[in-house]
Amino acid sequence: VGFKRFVTILEITVGIAALAFVIALFVNEPSQPGTASYQGPGAAIFAANCARCHGADGSGGIGPQLADRVTKVFPDPAAQIAVVTHGRGGMPAFGGDLTKAQIAQVVDFTRKGLG
Numbered sequence: 001v002g003f004k005r006f007v008t009i010l011e012i013t014v015g016i017a018a019l020a021f022v023i024a025l026f027v028n029e030p031s032q033p034g035t036a037s038y039q040g041p042g043a044a045i046f047a048a049n050c051a052r053c054h055g056a057d058g059s060g061g062i063g064p065q066l067a068d069r070v071t072k073v074f075p076d077p078a079a080q081i082a083v084v085t086h087g088r089g090g091m092p093a094f095g096g097d098l099t100k101a102q103i104a105q106v107v108d109f110t111r112k113g114l115g
């Protein structure tokens, strides 16, 4: 009797684990690289101000690739905000064109929305 009960508990546990795994698969789907579903205000700011140099998908052009890179180059978003605000080399300063909030939003987008 004890063993049968143990097996039943085991079956239920495995069943729940399998269900959780399947749910996790579906929940994680949108955040896979290339299928980023970030829909913040930063997306439009990026398209209007940054895409011409960094590419609409952040893959680079006149400016370096940002997608998949900025979180490694700038572990601290504040350092990335500083580059966008003050410019650097061929990177124009946006501190005069965009508000602090807009810069924070577009930086957030490059970190989360470009995959």
Ligand code: HEC
Pocket (backbone or CB within 6 Å): 045, 046, 049, 050, 051, 052, 053, 054, 062, 063, 064, 066, 070, 073, 080, 083, 084, 088, 089, 090, 091, 092, 094, 106, 107, 110
């Ligand atoms: C006129 C072209 C141009 C535009 C427009 C532009 N960038 Fe850049 N960006 C560059 C260039 C060139 C660099 C490389 C500068 C350097 O390394 O000194 C750069 C560098 C950067 C970097 C640093 C990347 C790294 O790997 O160090 C970030 C972050 C960045 N840009 C974000 C943005 C954002 C956000 C916008 C829009 C608000 C934007 N850029 C608009 C040309 C541009």
